[in-house]
Amino acid sequence: MKKMRPIIQHINELSFAHCLSPSEDAPEASEDHSGAHFDDIDLANLRAEGTHFTQVVFTDVNFSDGHLARSHFNEVWIHQAQLIGTDLAETRWIDSQIGTSVLAGTALFDTEIFRVTFVGCKLTGVNLRGAELRDVSFVDCALREIDLSDTKMTDVTFPGSTVDDVRLDKARLHNVDLRDARAIGVASGYDSLTGMIISPHQLLDLAHEFALALGVTVSADEPSV
Template sequence: MHVNTPRDLAALPYADRLEPFIGEIEHAGAYEWLHFDGTTFEGGEAGSSLFSQSAFSSVSFNGGRLRRSRFDEVWLHAVRMVGTNLAETTWLDSECAASVFAGTEIHGSEMRRVVFHQCKFDSVNLRATSLKDVAFVGCLLRDVDFGGARLADVRFPGSTLDRVRLDRATLTGVDLREATALGIASGIDSLNGATISTPQLFDLAPDLAQHIGLTVSDD
C-alpha cells in the first residue's frame, strides 16, 4: 500500500491501459481497465459487479446498489458515495483519496490492503466488516459504526475519530497512536488489542473508569 502519499492517476501500473467508460454500470457487470471520469450515477442496480484495475475520478453515486461487488486494484479520487449500498463488497489492493462516504452501507464487507487518504466517513455502517492491513490516513470518521467488525493491522495516522462505535468489535494489532482525536461513543471495552498513546489514555480515562465502575474522587 502507498500509505504515506496517494498516487496520481498516471502513476498507476495499469494507467496506459485505461479506456474511458461510457454508459451505465449494470448488475453483475465486469469492468476492467476502465476510467470512470466526471460521471454521476443516480440510483441504479449494479450489484455483484467486478471492477478490476480501474480508476474513478470525480465520480458521484447518489444512492444505488453495488452490493456484493468486488473492487480489485481500484483507484478512486474525489468520489462521492451518498446513501449508496456497498454491503458485502470485497476490496483488495485498492486506494481511495479525497472522497466522501455519507450514509453509506458497507456492512459485512471485506477489505484487504486498502488505504484511504483524506477521506470523510459520515454515518457509515461498517458493522461486521473485516478489515486487514487497512490504513485511514488524514481521514474524518464521524458516527461510523464498527459494531461486530474485525480489525487487524489497521492504522489511523492523522485521522479524527468522532463518536465511533466499537460494540463487540475485535481488534488485533490496531494502532491508534497517531490518530489526532479518539472519540469512542460506545464499545470502549473492545479496545483490547489496540495500541494507544499515553495522552490518549488520559483522554479515555473517564470512560474507562465508568466502564469498570471505578469512582474517582479527590474529596
C-alpha cells in the same frame, strides 16, 4: 508501526495506467469491468449489484443512493467521489485506494476490506457492522459516528485522522494503531478496546472510557462522612 503503502497521488502512478480506457457507459449489474476509467459521471441511483471491478479508476463520480451490494473492487482507484447513502453492503475490496471522497450514510456492513487506503476522506454515519478490515489505513481522514460493531480489525492505522463517536460494540481488534490519530472519541464498546495501540497522552483522553470498561466510578464529589 507497520510500514504504510505508498499513496498514489495521480493516475499516471498506477501500475495499470497504460491499460486504462475511458468509459462513458454506466456499469451494469453482475458485469465484469477491467481497465476502465469512469470520469466525471453521475451514477446516482445506479443499480449494479454483484459487479466486478478490476484495475478500474473512478474520478469525480457521484455514486449517491447507488446500489452496488456484493460487488468486488480489486485494484480500484477512486478520487473525489460522492458515496452518500450508497449501498456497498457485502462488498469485497482488495489493494485499492479511496481519496478525497465523501462517505455519508454509506452501507458497508459485512464487507471485506483488505490492503485498502483511505486518504483525505470524510466518513460520517458509515455502517461497517460485521466487516473485516485487514491492513487498512485511514490517512488524514475525518471519521464521525462510524459503526464498527462486530467488526474484525487487524493492522489498521489512522495517521493524521480524527475519530469521533465511533461504536466498537463486540469488535475484535488486533494491532489497531491510533498513535498518530489527531483525536479519538469512543461512543460505545469500551470493553472492546483490547488490541488497540495508543500513545500516553491518548491514554489520558480515554481514561473515562477505560474506567467505564472496568466498572470504576470517577466522581469529583466529596465523600460523605
